[in-house]
Amino acid sequence: MHKRHVRIHPSSRTDRGVHAIQQYFHFDTELNIPMSQWQYAMNRTLPDDIYVNNVVTVDDDFHCRYDCVGKRYRYKVYQAQHRDPFQSGLKTFIPETLDLGKMNRAAQQFIGTHDFTGFCSQKTEVESKVRTLYQSEIVKTDDGFDYIVTGSGFYITWCVS
Missing domain, CATH: 3.30.70.660 (Pseudouridine synthase I, catalytic domain, C-terminal subdomain)
Incomplete structure (x- = not known):
C-alpha cells in the first residue's frame, strides 16, 4: 500500500508461539484512503495468520504502547x-x-x-x-x-x- 517500509507501534510485544487477540497497534500514514476502506486494504496485504478487526483514527499524540491502560x-x-x-x-x-x-x-x-x-x-x-x-x-x-x-x-x- 505504501510502497515503502511503515513502522507500526504495537501496544506490546507478542512472544513467539503466542496467539494475540485484540493486539492493538498504530502507525502514521500520509495515504488518503477513506476510513471505511482501511480494514479491507490492510487485510488484503497481510499474511493469512493476521486479521485486522477494526480501524479507527486517533489523535497525533496517541501512542499505542504508552497510552495502554492494561x-x-x-x-x-x-x-x-x-x-x-x-x-x-x-x-x-x-x-x-x-x-x-x-x-x-x-x-x-x-x-x-x-x-x-x-x-x-x-x-x-x-x-x-x-x-x-x-x-x-x-x-x-x-x-x-x-x-x-x-x-x-x-x-x-x-x-x-
Whole structure:
C-alpha cells in the first residue's frame, strides 16, 4: 500500500508461539484512503495468520504502547487422558486432576499491587517490577480451564506449568 517500509507501534510485544487477540497497534500514514476502506486494504496485504478487526483514527499524540491502560492474558489448558496433537501450540496439556476451586482461591491472592521481582527474567531492563493486577482467575472450560490475568502492564516472564 505504501510502497515503502511503515513502522507500526504495537501496544506490546507478542512472544513467539503466542496467539494475540485484540493486539492493538498504530502507525502514521500520509495515504488518503477513506476510513471505511482501511480494514479491507490492510487485510488484503497481510499474511493469512493476521486479521485486522477494526480501524479507527486517533489523535497525533496517541501512542499505542504508552497510552495502554492494561493488558489481559489468557492461558488455555486442556485436560484429557491423552495429548491431542490438534491442540499443540494452542493449549497446554495437563492430564492430572486439579482442584480448580483451590487454584482460583490462590489466583485471587495476586489481585492488587505487588512487587513481581521473583517472577521476572533476570535479563529484563525494566526498573520497577511493581504491577497492579485487576483480575486473576481460573475459569472452567469444556475441556479444562483458562487462567485469565489482567493488569496494568506485564514485563514479567510468567510460567504456567
